[in-house]
């Protein structure tokens with residue numbers, strides 16, 4: 001890979017990651033505000049929302065250090081919104097369970113994106129950017145692990161609330 005190609009791909013990858021993180025916020029914030037019966041899920045979503053805001057700030061400082069023009073970022077966020085439109089399940093009678101699947105998928109998408117971005121940072125010689133990207137990656141891995149461990153308890157809680165006649169969906 002030539003230096004110019006690597007640099008171009010790294011910059012594009014940073015902008016895509018920025019759009020991905022804004023999309024993450026637009027998925028998690030409405031979910032967290034709708035939850036009524038699953039306080040552990042709500043608390044974890046709120047923790048990850050705060051982390052995600054920090055991830056965006058890290059991406060912003062990498063883009064700033066590269067002298068990148070950030071005026072195009074909003075458009076990319078809007079176009080990514082379409083591709084993840086299926087992620088929300090607010091009309092499903094088991095939305096808490098379906099969102100558990102979708103969030104797990106989304107976090108694993110983010111993990112792959114940061115692994116690719118770290119590879120491009122290395123290939124383009126942007127070594128200063130790597131620690132911040134590794135920190136974002138570590139937070140995505142931790143969230144994916146939490147969601148993995150949550151699938152069983154949320155499924156069991158959904159079924160027991162349903163049996164008790166509660167509005168279990170959220």
Ligand code: MG
Nearest residue numbers: 024052055110
């Ligand atoms: Mg993220």
Ligand code: FE
Nearest residue numbers: 107110140143
């Ligand atoms: Fe995440």
